[in-house]
Amino acid sequence: MKKGVLAAFMAAMLAFSLTACGGTGTSESTDKASSDSSSDKVVTLKFAHTVQSGTKTAECIEKFCEKVEEASDGRLKIENYPDSQLGDDDEICDQIYNGAAMLDYVDPAKMEDYYADYSILVTPYFFDSADEIKEFAWSDLGQELSEGCAANGMKCLDNMGGYYGARQIMSKKEIITPEDMKDVKFRVPSTTMWVAMANAWGTNATSVAFSEAYTALSQGVCDAIENPVPAMLQASFQEVCKYLNMTSHMYAANGIVMSNKVFEKLDKDLQDILVDTAKEFDEWTFTEVSAEEKEAAEKMKEDGVTINDQVDIEAFKEASESIYSTYEGWSDDLVEKCQKTLAEIRGE
Template sequence: MMNLNRRMLLAGGLVAPAALAACGKGPDAEIVWRLATNLPITHPLSARMKEAADRVYQQSNHRLLIEVYPSSQLGSDADTLAQVRAGAIQMLSISGLIMSILVPVTALSGIGFAFTDRQQLFGAMDGDLGDVIKKGLADHHLITTPKVFESGFRQITTSTRQINSPADLREMKIRVPLGALWTSMFRSFGSSPTSINFNEVYSALQTHVVEGQENPLAVVDTGKLYEVQRYCALTNHMWDGFWLLQNQEALEKLPGDLRDLVQLEFSNAADLQRADLAVLAETLPAKMQAEGMTLNTPETGVFRQALRDVGFYAQWKERLGDQAWRTLENAVGGLA
């Protein structure tokens, strides 16, 4: 992997000069696609996707131009999902956990405390578990590029207490994204989960509307949540990834060589972006401590057992179906 440091990753060091150019580049292209993402261009996911789009443009001899629109420029997740399904845009990067509202099996990768590390996780997501999710998406005419991009393992931060056991989550007011999986898991711990848009999270923490939140460390860092949070528990309680969806009709209209080129370049981009996130996973804990946060690493087995005791896994097994759940347990071991 190329030599990277945190400043390069988060301040735009990954972005080639062309990645910062206006989207109108390449009027000579025979075919123009639009790719929407909710992350800024300086985030490793958006930056790597833009690099892949540039390579497709060059290697196709300017036949296919993929315009990348970061930072939700084309609308919210719900808006852009509707657009890619209708064919108004051709590509969309979106969280698997958010996609579970439409395609429930995409929640499989985020089941609480299921995965122990990145090696186990990517073995499953590049294998049978990923295939189950891709099939579920294809049933809705959404075709993914071969490899899922990474958002990362999620951690819990609070302003009031250190999290060492499930009991420490009891009666905690915690911000979670909109999604049944988050709400279900934290209610299982006796917490009071509240869905708040991310652009309002900082102020909600600052004014103590909620006392905690959960996100990958890269989000804690870029959102400067360490300014309004004191404790961080490295729980790895859920993993989330971004699927790069393609409108099926638009994909099928591409000449075969261009279809293959798109899949190849965006798979390569996923590998590079995963490596970027691995760097951040190693370096950000020290950064958080330098910013004044107290970090701890709880023993996660007790959290998994607590979820098992209250029937969380049994509930989600019923919701997602025996076959899909069996594929998950084949990768991680028995849960329910």
């Protein structure tokens, strides 16, 4: 579990930016939740994330910050720090785990070091459509996973119910089947699940920070990368990769996370505002990101990228199945529980 000395130090520096109105010192105790909405304390949280400015997701996060402050009559302020200003997701999550008064918007795989069961949501082809994300998030199992994560120190305000987009592969050559991925240097995040995905497809997993991916692709350190199309367009990957392969290997669920200790110390009405606004945020992401995906694909095409919609999805699904039997760290009955819940969602 990530509990580095540096993370602990930074967390201590950032923990509980709770300042009394008009004062400069730390506010009085929030050790017990209270429903007293007349409290004059001002709570300040930092929303630190790696989402790129200019994307619809970034706009939704900004809207979330504004809505929370408005709904709390200014008692809860959230400062927005996009574009990895305060570090990458691993660094931010370390600080959150160690008690920093921060939030992040992350995929479930980033919870792997704190609550491994959440990583199953990023198994390739786990969801058949984006709509299943919301239904799963607020199912009995979705609530169980959220509570399990909170018990391990990380509170997910929206049960991983946000939509980050359908993840596709950009590459320097056309990709039809997993065979075409052989010997390809495939940039993936450093999390275990993404590396497992790359291995299942027989490709060479190459862990490079997203902020360094353009350089890695242009210099041949990587040959391919996967992400939602809007994020790849914003990063200008169309300049170094001329194929957009529509694998749709993941309908990416994301969630707003914070320290459970920080959450529990907030007044009850502020907790409710955070959770309720996080649910609204999820709805915004589905509307805004879905529209943005279509526009981004069209812009890629205009920029000379070949849109490959002839991917053999079934071959990729079959290749991904091995992850369920080889991945270690999940609860013994987790796969079965997920299959049952998804079958219920699909009316099977």
